Amino acid sequence: MKKVSNNWKQAFPPESVGTAFFEEFAMRAQNVAAKVFRVKTAAEAQSVIAEIIKSSDAKKVVATPEVVSPLNLPTILEPLNVKLYTEQSDIRTHADTSDVGVACVEFGIAETGSVCEDGLAIEQRLITTLPPISIVVMNSANVVPTIAAAFETISKVFDRGYISFITGPSRTSDIERVLTIGVHGPSQLVIIAIDEEIREV
């Protein structure tokens, strides 16, 4: 999978990253209607995902290769009879009609409750934009305190590509300024922060 950087970790400002900022990050993310789960292991993350799939009665899931094998998604989805698409062309064909998208994000920002996505790969973007439920997986130690710290990080790795902050679900206030969730993007954003490292660097 294409990425803006394969090693975001080395780009974090060493003084300004860590679990110390997690609590504020989670609080602000929840303030903008994101669901936040913090778990210790990949196995626990699996059961959170399984739970979401069951309770939302999902039938189709799209996921990036980056997240599929570490979380062993086929083993949890097969017993539930849920279809899983992970190849680029399949993702393009099925993302629009899938119920859930699962992908990794690089880090969280405490100041705003945002997650930062490395979106160079088109499959990454299709997965986080099209399905109504978006599950993003991150490492709970990868939280920076501020937008300034986020850009400190980004400016080290961003030569070309596509980088996004995602802050809660898609929303609009265009009719009578009434806040309404889920316009063109996902109506649910679920952030799963795992303490153990699931991706190889």
Place this chain on the structure above:
Amino acid sequence: MSSNRNLKQEINEKLMDETLRGSLNRFAEAYPIARAKAYESVDDIDSLRNSVRDMKIETVENLEKIADQFEEQVTKRGGKVFRAKDGDALKEYLFNLCKEKGVKRIAKSKSMATEEIHLNHFLEEKGLHVKETDLGEWIISIAGHKPSHMVMPAIHLDRNQVAQYFSQELNKDIEPDIAYMVQEARIALRDEFLQADMGITGANFGIAENGATGLVTNEGNARLVATLPPIQVVIIGYEKLIPTIKDAVPILRTLPRNATGQLMTSYMSMISGAAPALVKKDGQWVEQEKELHVILFDNGRLKAAKDDKLKQIYQCVRCASCLNVCPVYTLVGGHVYGHIYAGGIGAILTALLNSMNDFKQINEMCIGCRRCTEICPGKIDIPGLIEYLRAKSVEQDGLPFGVKAVFENVLANRKVFHNLLRLASIGQKPFTTGRVIRHLPLFFAGLAADRSLPAVADKPFRDRVKKVTKKIDKPVKRVAFFSGCNIDFIFPETGESVYKVLQDLNMEVVFPEDQSCCGKPVLGMGDHETARKIAKQNIIAFEEAKADYIMFACPTCAETWHLTYVELFKDDPEWSKRVEKLVHNVREFTSFVAGEYDKVGRLTKTSGRQKVTYHDSCHMKRGLSVHTEPRQLLESAPGYDFVEMKDCDKCCGMAGAFGVKYTELSMPILKKKIDNIKDSGAEVIAVACPACMMQIQGGLDKQAPTIKIKHVAEIIAEQIKE
């Protein structure tokens, strides 16, 4: 836009539009609270705003270099850059591109620059299928309206109206339920993204360092537009360029907070170079590099960058918060501003990016209250730029003959002007009771519907000076009083109080006889030539007075002397020197007296029986930054109990000629002020500005006759025994 709009009629229609009024009213109430909350987590808002301003100032100083670098970096990463000098050039480029690539369907996400040149209309006429995908933009596009707000384009419509438009567009009955309508829009627009051959986005910023463009949105449509179609077009005005990736920080910390009270919008994307896209080949999706076209749009922007004042528009991040706090915008909405940009900044952008003629028709829609400048992330002096543009247009085309004649023959000639005012005092006799004219000849009746007009005093202040002047033995200072027309001819009692208070401080007070109007009304109309004549008379008069201080009890006069006189003569070394010397001695009455009282321990708080509240004049608070001192004086005035009122620093709606010419706008603004005064429970409303005094007094007379209005000078003078 037709060149002969009936602006008054348009304004009246908007004032009668209850949906619009209700929605703008609620918004004006809710917005400041939401914004303040969003900034709770920012330690120093002012220095954050400074960093936006400074970064943008630096950019515009080096604009050519930065634009070149941006172009080079985009090109290096596989994009094409086209610099469009105007709308026609942009349209031609785009249409050729569509022809060449066989584009039939276009999905768009919000871009004000494209609205500026009515791009959709053009493309549709050429037979292309174009869809706006931002919900608000989509609504107004199917309604055939213009945006009435830069961030919330459909704020003028309510759910019922939206449901009607949806029903027409989707050919089915749509219930006016907001969540349901939003879902319908999602469904209706999904295919537009998936099937588009080309996606067009705007940009909130463009980074020279790596050629990235940034998009700040909430709905997620811009991400889809930038991801799905194989051809991507970004249309970005030169003012959106920034030097480095990190320079996005101050924009991202202010724009969402100011625009919608959010800490961050749902999506912020930065796209650098041609990203991968998927195209269908033989039934399979295959990856290829996207075709990326970045159009750098000029249309008047580059010219503005070369003007010392107008280049401030580069500090605008298009958050629209200046509309949200504007007393005029929040009354009438965006459509009366004519072109597509609304509010004070809209008037300026219209002048620069559209036409000076459109600007001329709406330039008076700013009452100079400066509320916008207080919250603008880029610290743009919006009312200042409007005045500047007005002056430019007067320089070019002159004033209407009658106005010019009055200015030259009356205002520039003190004796004629003052004689006229004296005559008015006699002429109005049959209509006055006390301080106000209650009944006007029919001709003026419209002006006085909810407000009495002030009466010209029997005896102007200049004729009372002798009586109130006391001989001070060994004065500590010599003070020359500049009364301004309002105090001289309408509120001479205020002038008497000023004398009393200053003399009580053991100061010698003099009144240079040859002083005239400060020139603000003339300046307001953009006539700098006449203003210079008037200013010179005043300067001479006050040089001759040889005083330690020049004292003002009118903040507008003080501001005019302090700032505008310096500006007026900046190209005239001799007069410039003379002004500089005097300006140094300019003092505003309340802040001066508070300072003196503090020195001698006369500023101790007391609490009396009579409730008094204070109205902050716009010029006083945001022009001179004086707001604590008058309160200190009131709090220490025996017999009074100081209370704050709601929105104490909101404009009273007067603002010189505006209040008379656009009474229909001035009155609703005044009514809110009067309501807030009443709600405070105060028996006395104190002001430190004679223009506000005139306006509020007129409103009280009609709407709350038991409440008294007093200049702060009168309240402190009351405390002094003869």
